[in-house]
Amino acid sequence: MSNDAETRFLKTLQSIRGAGRFCVHGSIPFAFPGIRLRSGEELAFPLPPSQARAVRDVAEAAPYGMGAETRRDESVRRCWQIDAAGLEWTQPGWQRTVEDLVKQIAGELGVEGKVSAMPYKLLLYEKGGFFLPHRDTEKEPGMFGSLIICLPSQHAGGALLVRHQGREERVDFGAAHDATQIHYAAFFADCEHEVLPVTEGFRLCLAYNLVVPRGTKTRAPSATANAPELLLPGLRAVAEAAGNDLTAILLEHRYTEDGLSIAALKGDDRARAAALFETAERAGPTARLALVSLYQMGQLDEDYEDSYRSRRSRRGYREDSGAEGEMGEIYEETLTIAHWRTPTDKRDGMGTFAISEDCILSLATLGEGEPDEKFAEGYTGNAGCTMEHWYRRAAIVIWPQDAGPAILARYNFSAACEKFREMAERKSGAAALAPFSAALLDEACRRLGDAADYQSAPVALAVHPLLHGIALSGSEEHLQHMLRPVFLPVFRLADRALWLALLRAFGDKPAVFFLRHTTPANLSSHVNALFHALDAALNAAPELARGMAAQLPSWFVTGEKPDWRFRDESSVTPVHCWHLALAASCLVTAVADRTALENVLWSQGLLPHLREVLGPAFLEKSHRAWFAKSHSLAPALLTATVNTLAAECTRPLPPYPDWSRPVPAAALTAPRWQSGPLIMELLTFMTDPARGELRIRKPQDMRSAVEHFVRDHQFDLDMTTDKKGSPHTLVCRKNDASHQRSLKRRSDDETLLARLRGIEIVGKARTI
Template sequence: MDQDILDCLNDIKGKGSFACSSTEPFIFPALDVEGVGELSYPINKPQAVALIDVAHKAAFGKGSLTIVDNKVRSAWEIDAEKLKFNGDKWEKLIRRILVNIKSDLGIEEDEVAAHLYKMLIYEKGDFFLPHKDSEKEKGMFGTLIIGLPAHHSGGELLVSFDGKQKVIRFDSCCDDSVIPYAAFYSDCDHEIKPLTSGYRVVLIYNLIQKKAGKQIQLEPLQKYVNKLAGLLKADERNPDMTQKIILLGHQYTPENFSAENLKLDDRSRAEALLRAAEQAGYYAKMCLVTSYKAGMPAYDGYGYGYDEEPDEYATMDEVYDESLYVEHWLSEGVPPLGNIRFEEKDLLVPFHLDEGEPIVKESTGYMGNYGPDIMYWYHYGAVILWSAEIHEKLLPEQTAANKLEWIAYYNKHRNQLNEREISLCEIILSGSLDDQHYEKADYNIIIDWLIGENDTSCFRRIGNRLLKEHFLGIDTTHWIKLARFYPMKYLGHIFNEVGQEGNTKIMTHLLSILHALTTLPECSSEVSLCLKALPDYFAKTDLKKDNQPVTTKSLEDLLALEGMFPQKETWVEAMTAILMAPGERSYINMVLLNKVMASKKRTALACKLLLVCHDNLQDRVNNMPQPPADWSRLVPQSKPYAQQWNLLSGFMQSPVQHTFDYRTNMQERKLMESAISSVKADLTMETIKKGSPHTLRITKTQATYKQQFREWQEDTELLKKAAKKVEAFVCQPE
């Protein structure tokens, strides 16, 4: 069966895409129109009206007839004979565009030319119904459209072939200062949607095959798609079936790998596989399959010099490391399956792996005691296909991030899900979504899924556990979205459960959510209940571990909530005691006092906190630090350096000795330096490099006292501001 798939793909001798579009940087076209003169850009309304005045109604071909019918086509046209370009800049642009479209249309080996045919002007309401271009001259195989800068909206070009469609817009050319263009084969159906504003001015070129030979044309893929789909459907019944990893034929760097950049036959073969997978009910995804090899470079008979530059042209002799893996999934289509295990024998490869030059090669010279090595990366374009049955086995084995990526995909396509996919979603969400990998999982997807379900039984069955487990991973915005779809009592139950965990990070997030929920009147009752329970929640936190119960932001949320839902005095007393419990100076000054003094609303908690912080500050100011009475200092208790501190104990305890010269070998000096650096002590060190051995001079300082005095001065200034705030905030009437 696998060989049948490869044989079918081998029969596809693909061209490129049926249509392509891109832009070139703006150049001044220097276009002179008979009866109007040279155009300026962007083309404005007076110029567009002047062009229409010298134009005639655009016709279309119907069999051997040329017809004007505004119900089929409404536009204006000016014949090529009335258009003249001054200079050669425009012709150079045309040559650049031809190089690009030859690659995109898959005709790199053909000689083609672009012959100017018409200028078309569309005004508001103009359009062209679906049609095919007739052959206007010998050798014509396609059409090139180049947009001239003119402000407009609408007028999209829709190109269709073999069941696929591309939508191409020209209306951003003025904003982006570019020249847009599009090209497509003559046997493509295409149409122009109605222009909704402004003027759309384009130049139409006939694409011509310059030399006689096989006619340039697209080959429909549907017959190959049907055959491949049949093979895939038949293989579904194979009990040993796994995912199919099909290598296309060419290598690509990760930076340049895309569906548009596929080379030669790869583009058509990849398209056929993707369409066949959809037809057969398979999942399919494009990616790079990487074969990595590392080894020793081949010996050239002269040896390897330590001072030689790495030779990137060296060939590999002995291979000491190799691996085969999937990377760089394309973003289009379904999500990937990130954890796919396979071996070389599992690949469907129409060529010998690792033959020829790798697309990336690196070589190193000598590194310390290690010899030179060389590394190869073969990056093969590939399509991976897997059946729904295989998908059900593989998806539960993926990382949490990958599982949730699939849940997000299913949520977007909820209306197209079958029973198997709905059941798989429940299996995934009912299992563990703990992320134990480096990639970060997006737990907001859980909210989106529950909203899509809009089912209280699903909430109780699946959502309740997941929301508690991943409470911190879901942002405030998504909690608000959830509150709009489900009764607030459901969320209140979750908040109560997580609040009991005694985690300050959870409390910070909970306060942010509760504050945001006050914008929804229907949530007021549950928000008030949660606020009332806060002292119980905070009482369970481990302040020794978490250091401080609130941040500046969470205190702001707390004060705002209390302002909306005033609490009893016992609540205020309890919360004040909890918030003041750490007693750490920087926390009280920078978090509590900073936020309370900036607050304009006098809530009971804000007033109480201000008074208590003021008293705490007053106590600190009343105890001005004093300089040490003498030079004696406490001897640090540091077991790893007990010997060093024992040596220094006499010096440290001496009330008069200010310096100590430690003259010894470098190793002992380094140990002493490490001992002093490992503790907070009022000591400085200096190496005196006179004599041998050198001397480490250790000097006592008053650094601790000076730091304490600076802090006291800061507290004194802050106390003055706090006293004024107390007078304004507490003593004066509201």
């Protein structure tokens, strides 16, 4: 599509106008509001100067928002304010007056649904008062605009200027002063506005937040007459030029992430969105409302008074006069689409798409002009000054109907895989699943093929819902597509639940494929998945479990630690590995394999192994029923474990009879550089039965080396520093910490022994 054709289409779209305006203003007959201050004084109208001063006496200087900060600066804003919570309303009829006014305003702004006006502030501008250009923050959920009601108060100047897209409305409450009238102005929150200086008198206003509560049901916007016919040729050309990609057609107004919905569309956006939705329905493309966000991070081009003092400012969708500093060179830029809504204003969980500028269609360039949000940070540590900008616009995003699965797979692969799994879970038919599966399998193959070895894990994890969905659908065709070497990382990171679904759906085919591609070279990275597969096979595929059990000894004696790149929170613990091996031991028939597995499981009966691994493995219940099967090694190993722990629990643990303390074994094999004269003196002191205290008067670095050595090896020593004299003295006093640890370990052994004795395994035990 040529640039001229794009421009014609966008100008046609721009010519579509809604029923509302960005700013409305006027007057209504005076109604007494009944405002009582906390001082107890009730305001009269027209406002006498004495009461204006009374308001000022109980008010506070009005701040302005700069991001997360609230600032007061009379070069930006001169105004007095009282929070609505600090006012008492004595006239019930005033609320009805406001409600009637809001109904009228909502129609003039073109806002659908029930609109509420929430009292915000009472604002007093005296002579010289003003507020520089700014935008209002959306202060509560559903807020879309502001209502200013100027109460009768004689003044000059103080005109309100409201601007949007090159247009300006001037509202001069002072020039229109009439004691029998109340003047008002209402405008959308993203409109820039300012209050010019008051030149005489006092300007008293009530500020309200205009809100459409979330969940409010509204009529779907309808396109203006002939609008779809005008847009149809251009939209078809846009769709044809994009091919199987998406196009985001930007709307006019600014929206926040929480404030975007079809019901909350402002002014002309509502009419244009309706026209685009109706045109897309005729032309064929799928259409969604979404929020396009441009993020920029770059150099902060600013002259700080104190360059090394970090200062933070944030200009956002707020009452704001401008953040400090401007964007210099841009280092990083991302463009995303998120917060999707269907034409019926329902959420569409498509997630976040990272897109290129080529996908954007707009007469204005996104990223020019003042950003919606701005964050500046000064020097922090070694980092220089940085500036961040956010620009957000609503957009109607279109793409070919049959390209939906491919679009989702390309831009949000994880969400697409998860959607496929959900569809399979709901038992969607093959016709519904086929487009998604084809697009996802192609995209998964491309991503895995492009990923370096160390980058494959995140991609493989994202593919898991797709593989699970294939298992739920039972599609042999799709499974065969995944039984290729490029998909090995997906199986390598599969957990028990995924293996169970695969085995139940396809028998042993997935496991046989994985075993066939498991070699001594990659066993360390495959072993976690092998144990998960065995876990599932013990439940769903006993014959497969038999074949896997014969390989168990090699899984334990690879001589390598599992590869950290392929481990996550679902990794099998050593205790569960031993539990699975105990369960599967009854399936191991070859004498050599049984002997090898028995040696691995027993590990020479070393107490740490029995306490930390084998004993707890017996206590797991998931596959304990297998322990009692014929040829199981579990009964004999349980008996041996109980006997060894029972013998250990009868060994006496007398307290130390003198000052001699054991030297930790690791300390005796410490590196040579740690074995200086002071360390040798320390080791001699530990075995001395007559000495309970060692004093080391040495410089701090030498004392610190001794302290680290003592703590690293858990010596039975308490250490303090005697700071008398120079250098100071490190005082080491012996304690019985190792004996206390032995008593605690004995208690733990007795508890473990009691629990193991409570396990009943019916089987033939033999001596280990």
